[in-house]
Amino acid sequence: MPTLQTSTPARLCYLHLASKEPQRQIDFYQRMLDMDSQVQADGSWILSGPKRAMLVSPADHSGLLACAYDLGDQARLAALRDRLIERDCTIEDYHSPLLEPGAFLIRDPQGRQTIFGVSRPHPGADRQGMPGRLQHVVFQTTELEAMIDFYVNTVGFTVSDNVVDEQTGQLMVCFLRSDDEHHSLAFFRGSKNEWDHHCYETNEWNDIRDWGDRFAKERISIFFGPGRHGPGNNLFFMVVDADRNRLEFSAELEITDVAREPGIWPQGEYTLNSWGRAWIRS
Template sequence: MTLTTVEAGAYLHHIHLHSPDPDALAQFYSDTMDMPVIERDGDVIICLGSRRRVLISKGPAKKLAHCAFACRDAIGLRRIHERALQEGLDPRTFSTPLLGPGAFVVRDPDGNQVVFGLAKAVDEVKGGINGPIQHLTLASQDIGAIERFYAGMLGFAVSDRVRSDDGEVMTCFMRSNHEHHTLACFLHRDRSGIDHHSYEAGDFTTIRDWCDRFADRQIKLIWGPGRHAPGNNIFIFIVDPDGNWIEVSAELEVVYDRPVREWPHVERTLNMWGDGLMRA
């Protein structure tokens, strides 16, 4: 199977969230996540930090307007577009203020819009705590369909799966470059959409700095510190005003060439240090 997206060196560039109160959500990301509102593009609010970007517009809570992956170069972008055409995914031209000309969008089986493009040069905010946006995790009632779409049709690579005792896939971790996962999916029996999105801290000391920042704002951790087994990363979680889970993690595994690992669906897989938040 050709790893078209991995070969393109794609990385999660930004996400676009819907919110019933876009201004309030933008204020949260501006202050709590150190991502100042830099401008408005029509009804879209652009929050921009140091290598972390979130767009926000009016809509239902916990709803993904789109996620966007940037490619290393135009050759890689063209190859993903060609692959999408070959797979009958109907790629269409897409405009977003953070990507340059040539961006396109496809829809996954749950209706999520997935955009590929080339990063546009913007005057990003410098300084602050390290924390590039790193991965998006989806909620889905059909993980098999999600894996077939991203890995089977777009050329992501599967790094790990978590299975129940009867063999059902509960979680799938996929990568678009050498980071263990830039996209993942948890089985949710009752909904589809976003499970969480994550920012890379780099090391445990920086996670401490994020915790201190959250404490200054009286924002409690809802999970962690802990360590995931798949990916081996240290993590903490908070929740935004709309109920979106936000992860800050560090020391994520780098994958070059190894078989897909299979893990049991138990708390220790989700958190080797303590309690696990079981989705299904």
């Protein structure tokens, strides 16, 4: 069966955030992530920096509205659209200032919005700044099996690793890839349906150090890490932004061959952080 990785590789290219205090959120990403801002006619802002971008819209709540994946060219985008229609996935045409015409949106069974398109050049993309490519997004869900079924069998993601409760055999976490990187999407079993975090991939361990130093100068404390994840084998730490959304900085994420079988990891702190204590979702 054709997958994103084998036929239409896709990379996360931007997030669309809602914010109750958008100016504070914009100031955070400008200051901490070297991003420029540009206001749009609808009152939203484009934020963009080196290999990272987002839209921020004023709202009565804060959180993630949608995530967008870049297919690289219009031929791949059209092939994915056709494949999704063949699999009875509802397609909605979508206009975005960060994507070329032809983008579209899908909704998963719990209503999460995923956009597919072809990235267009945006202000700030060429500016200098610390390395951190927007790389993956993670959710907590009360319906883990249904989410995996949709994203694998309808959309075409591939399972890289599963985390399983050894006592019950229940699946607890699933890491999904859309190209050769270990995951661009993941789901944790939880008691709520919510956005868990998003991640910026750096180049090496020294970048993790430098990002940590940057947040330290602003008295923004790390709440998880530094450490190394088992699935993906990446170095990491996590902080929160102005709206208390969680963001991760990562390095050395595994490159995953098409033929690799999904790994199975035991649920526990060592799996989520082989260096020590872990944040266990509940």
